Amino acid sequence: MNFGWDLTDDYGHTTALHEIGHTLGLPHEHQNPFAGIVWDEQKVYDYFGGDPNNWSRDQTCQNVLRKIDAGEVEGSNWNPDSIMEYWFPAGLIVQPAKYHDGLNPAGGLSETDKQWVKRFYPALPAPFPTLEPFQTRTLSLKSGEQADFKLEPSASRTYQIGTFGTADAILVLFEEVNGEQRYVAGDDDSGQDRNTNISAKLFQGRHYVIRVRLTWAGGSGQTAIMYW
Ligand SMILES: [Zn+2]
Incomplete structure (x- = not known):
């Protein structure tokens, strides 16, 4: 993983956690097949095609618009505060209507993120007890x-x-x-x-x-x- 900018502020911290999430196998939350987001697709292409992303239509489709096949993922219903959710400005999301004015995830890990990652990566078993010399x-x-x-x-x-x-x-x-x-x-x-x-x-x-x-x-x- 290679970051090209300063990660010491809250945004940087959240960015690092998001990328680590990908490394652990987590896709984008807004591509959750259970999210039911209806996009204004042209606005999404225009927004991500501009600065600072300058994404091609294909990149925008892969990272934002494409809904993941329900058979490919396991997880919660849509969790808009997930670390794997993007921030979106007003106008890109048509439905649910409450995100018409934009979607602003809380930042950091949500409780649901922690729950599911623990389910995918359960804690290791307790370490073995230590045997001391001459102790039976x-x-x-x-x-x-x-x-x-x-x-x-x-x-x-x-x-x-x-x-x-x-x-x-x-x-x-x-x-x-x-x-x-x-x-x-x-x-x-x-x-x-x-x-x-x-x-x-x-x-x-x-x-x-x-x-x-x-x-x-x-x-x-x-x-x-x-x-x-
Ligand atoms: Zn991502």
């Missing part, structure tokens, strides 16, 4: 279920990470690098009379995830995990 966490997992913990070691050294109990488990250690989990080490005690154990050098300041998944829940239904 009891897990009540069924076969096939898993639990994840963050490890944020405060010293760089070799650590042991292990599960306890009669359950069979797969234990996998990842390092988080640029938001991606990279495999470091793993162990699987399925069908064996022992518990999983990983011995790995962990580095202070790096971020790790330890994942335990039960292949068999065992008699007690409880498993514990610890690193030390």
